[in-house]
Amino acid sequence: MYLAPGDRAEHPEAGWSEEAVTSRYAVVVERAEDGGYGAYAPDLPGCVAVGETEEETISLMREAIEFHLAGLREAGEAVPDPSTARVALIEAA
Template sequence: MSSYVILIERADDGGFGAWCPDLPGCVALGDTYDECVTEMREAVAFHLAGLRDAGEPIPAPTAIGSDLIAA
């Protein structure tokens, strides 16, 4: 089983958006951080199932983590 890094950003309206660098076009939104993560898990599963159904290759994860840097 592969693990994909997702990046989560706070939206101007207070909600959250997530995306996956290794799966272009795979995104999710949520009103809360936890909702966004749950939606993104489902989006990744759906995205990968679509690739499999289309006979497309499954991208190997290349991102290995994320960190917060104070500036």
């Protein structure tokens, strides 16, 4: 069962806990001039990763997001809800 963030406090009987929540954050992966890749999550300022391949960069970004969220929780700070509804690639001439 998924409860929207505002519903969690209203429905404690649902058994929600910080560990049980999984969120999906948008990640932007960009090709670097040196041939490597960089990535960032728009909803998590300062959360970035770089790698030699797209796959490595995405893997490192997953770790960076988990580390970032754990740090926010440990510090007692609010974990931002993902705000990106959709990511689209637009072709332009």
